[in-house]
Amino acid sequence: MTSPTWTGEADYPTAQKISLFGWLRVALRGSLIAAVLVLGIVTLTLIRLIEKPIFGLRRPVGGYVPALVCRISLFLMGIRFHTSGTPMRGGGAAVANHSSWLDIFTLNAKNPVFFVSKSEVARWPGIGFLAKIAGTVFIARDRKEAQAQKDLFENNLAAGQKLLFFPEGTSTDSLRVLPFKPTLFAAFFAESLRESIQVQPVTVNYHAPEGADPRFYGWWGDMEFGAHLLQMLAARSHGRVEVIYHPPLSVRDFQNRKALAAAAESQVRAGHFRTQ
Template identity: 35%
Template sequence: MGLIRFAIKSPLLVLWCLLGLLLSITTVPWLAEASILKLAGWWHRNLLRILRVRVHVTGTADAASGLMVSNHISWLDIIVLGSRFHTYFVSKAEVAKWPVVGTLARSAGTLFLPRGGNQSAEISRAMSDRVAKGSYVLFFPEGTTYAGTEVHRFHPRLFAAAIESGVPVLPVALFYQHKPQPHPTVPYLGDQSLAANLWGLLRTPAIDVVIQVGHAIPAAEKQRKELALEAQQQVTNLLQTTIDDHS
């Protein structure tokens, strides 16, 4: 059955990515930023249909814009969150070099974060510019992917954008349903290649993922470390609640 799923999904995935590349060249350059985010959301939602990923959202965002932070499990997180929120993403610089994916990410306005902290101020300014226009900017403060069963330390440096812009931080938690945990194919960990991870996903039956939306945290009069710790604690609580609900 796994090979049959792969045979059905993979041609659709290729065609959908080619359409995304075509749109990034012919349509995106002429669109306003708000329209680009709407188009990206539409593209993400249909990609999830191809991959047979079903998204369940619990809670409602109580901030119209600001920084959004989440635990990080897979490259699939971006597609899942982009399908439900009109948001820009901050991604590691290596993603910009990935075939097809890098081009699509750039066309959607992704900000690429170089390794090291030398350009953190520049990235923070770019994030501040985006949220000032009434959008979300989402990043993964754990800095890398984990299995999804617990939340790891949130690095504080990019929280400076919320403090400088005076916008709130909205925590969300991702949970890919499976018994037992962690999910056997979704986590993109260690030295695994993108192709290997995608091979597993294309052979997997329907995947259910829960987005648990928290409460916006005001950034005023907070330090970066304080804001990061508060966001981390809220995501930890959200994830544990979701795990308990599905155990």
């Protein structure tokens, strides 16, 4: 299940020079968001001390802390957040297109989920630590680990978690949806899950600020996280992000993982503002 990084054919957006006022916005927004993150980490850690011995993998209360933190962080950054459709209730899975590290915030802001991420993310400075605290499920991008990944999925789904992963396997410039890889969909066809599990396709549309590069929010290829973060914090004005929750798909209605992946991809594409 190797997943090469998507680089595209065009150059990366030109980084805007940060003015004095831009640096002031970086300092103000950055400090406020950092404070919210620290408060969220402390709160979640205290909740898990009580929650874990009782509920194990489930997080009936703690799961809402990252969602609140993400919603506040988007507000502090100045990114307008809109949703349509209805998030699926209970356990199961969600799949979405992947455009940026910002997806962590936008996809958790309304509907608490447990992200599935490549194992390398666990070692990223800052982001890796936050991902671990939030309960991210890390997987290795190696075909030899396919069965182990399937077993991990099954255990978490059986515990009632709502998992979210990106079937494209890599992030893009936010202007496209790449073909979905069906590998991880195989876990849903386990005998203990197939009859009850649903998968909800979710489309994320980033609308750049007026006059900015349409790929403003995209983070892909060899782009540096720190530089992109500074651009987000320094921006004088922001655009908006729209999250569309499509009707859930019942696994039992599909013959195999490839058919399920294709159906999910079709719905995500149908909601994407650049592929309609």
